[in-house]
Amino acid sequence: QGTRDHPPAQAALRERLLGAVVSCFKRHGAAAIDTPVLELRETLMGKYGEDTKLIYELQDQGGELLALRYDLTVPFARYLAMNKVNNMKRYHVAKVYRRDNPATTRGRYREFYQCDFDIAGQFDPMIPDAECLKIVHEILSDLQLGDFVIKVNDRRILNGVFAVCGVPENKFITACSTVDKLDKVPWEEVRSEMVGEKGLSPEVADRIGEYVQLHGGLDLIERLLQDPKLSQNKLAKEGLGDMKLLFEYLTLFGITGKISFDLSLARGLDYYTGVIFEAVLLQQENEHVEELVGVGSVAGGGRYDGLVGMFDPKGRKVPCVGVSIGIERIFSILEQRLEASGEKLRTTETQVLVATPQKHLLAARLKLISELWDAGIKAEMLYKKDPKLLKQLQYCEDTGIPLAAIVGEQELADGVVKLRDVSTREEVRM
């Protein structure tokens, strides 16, 4: 339940999609690493907040207690700590596992691919962070998924907001997860959760509401930097200063048109410490595809400066920032778009079918195809001793093979091959 086989047509589409993502990661100079699907249970515990219950655990069959990885970020941090790596730009495309309620029509599975790009190391502020946003922008533009916006916020700004609004510090995380719902429900509901379930006073909630419903650009950052309360909070001031720098860099990249500084963005995971971001596709009226798959987050990430230190025996810190591309949702969209277009994706790359028009010519086919393979040409033949020529040509049409290399008795006698263009039916002897 919640997993699936990929038949050839899906596997081919996925290969194309992953290819586009990986080529962007490589364009930005990332190296690949690979880590095991299995991690020690203790490595994963305490990293995912409430979602820890969604981790798949392996049975205790003697030996270590194991679990399936939940994301690629924690294994990356574990890798950096274990190998004492201080800086690295890496990508990792692999499957992760979550015992979630699957919603397969919206592209939510229990086994799914993640495509992660991360930059680890002590660098000047916001330069790697800006590159992560540039990457999201490049990938979403390349894939032509329609209009999108990348929401950006900073955990320090959020925490500053909570502080100046009078939220007690031990309620920051829970307040965060309530704010995070603002992309799905209206403020009134969020407010009543704060007051009802989370035990904040109505005044505190109202003060939070004044901030977290704000979104904008550089102008909003400037305004908040002048905000009498917020500008007094050290964390918020730091976060806003960095946000301003980030927008400067994004302006140089020419991508601020798609960026929104959005104070309601909180993101669920515990490990973020600075900038956070999330890309969402914008609803397009009357577009069948979007309706079917729902519109939601297709990429997200942020800065996590404390995670590596959790795995280092000496607590050595390695600042990190990274992005994860939500490939499954994108895949669902592209798949439905392909279906709607009626286009048929080839599932093989075969260039030529080796065929014979008469009986008793299997040996000739085997000899010719062997020569083609040895020359690096992608070639197939039917696995029948004496297939009909029509069947062989039909196979070409069904599977999109462009050429047929035909050897009959005459061709054998003349020492030639007849090469046929399957679509035009033109033939040349060679």
Added chain:
Amino acid sequence: QGTRDHPPAQAALRERLLGAVVSCFKRHGAAAIDTPVLELRETLMGKYGEDTKLIYELQDQGGELLALRYDLTVPFARYLAMNKVNNMKRYHVAKVYRRDNPATTRGRYREFYQCDFDIAGQFDPMIPDAECLKIVHEILSDLQLGDFVIKVNDRRILNGVFAVCGVPENKFITACSTVDKLDKVPWEEVRSEMVGEKGLSPEVADRIGEYVQLHGGLDLIERLLQDPKLSQNKLAKEGLGDMKLLFEYLTLFGITGKISFDLSLARGLDYYTGVIFEAVLLQQENEHVEELVGVGSVAGGGRYDGLVGMFDPKGRKVPCVGVSIGIERIFSILEQRLEASGEKLRTTETQVLVATPQKHLLAARLKLISELWDAGIKAEMLYKKDPKLLKQLQYCEDTGIPLAAIVGEQELADGVVKLRDVSTREEVRM
């Protein structure tokens, strides 16, 4: 234990190796499929003989009872049955899991890649089987792993041998697994296991010994077809007839020089029903690399005509034959060879580093690199506001970046970029 991280240098080598294998599979017209790492426990039970104990099981956290896949063959058969597919040529490159005793220096892990190519469908005898052997031959030749031999046998011939030697039918499988050890221990030891542990009479064992120590080519097949006892056994006769046909096809492919019909080859798995084969690298005297990693099987496979039927509610059969490339052992060999050569594999593909020779030029770098990325050029820059030029050029040399695009105050004023060839130090303004 028994798993590992792949740092960038290993990941790059692995990408190269898997690329070579996949390109051979595609050359033979195979389509890709993907199946989940998780399978239902019941799917895997009763397929792997004694090795069933090596299956990783997931904890019962409610819901289905799951296990990690043990190989790619059983999931493929399950896929064919579930989707009622009658014929398909597919490849699958993915990780599998075995709770085995790891022997990591010899390339044996608990998590490892398999590269499988299989042909499913009802076809004329031995044509797909011959193609599988051709594929092994192509891959081992392409990778230049040194001399190798592909041992071939047929389960029907082995069972025929057991029958005519007087082994009771219920001991065929256990006799099979004893014979399989002949590649590691001398006949005397195999014989004493047969008599001692497996309870065969010395006479029966001796009769088996006369057959299973034979190996050769077409001549041996002909001789056994004339063998007064074996020729009376229906299974053996069928197997020998097909073996003769196989050698005919392999002759047309021009690869019989590396093929040995070897009656001691048995292979452990329960599901084989016809041709079986295994490729081994031959020991090369005085070659350091081979000594380190040990010489052993680097590819294997065979025909399994009954497996799909085990998953079909109506027992519908789909004959299959396939090959699995033992990528981990090959990887160990290539890795040690690379190490011995001192060659350094690049882990990134970056074409150009964007650099500045003076301070306060971060904006110029960000603008230029953004243009390069948007033009599809693989570009990096250092994440420092004011890095020293020497440091930037050093980074190119360390990571193998061939070009540096330098923008200084003069270049900015002139509206040009200075492009520097890192190795020759030649520069052009453009």
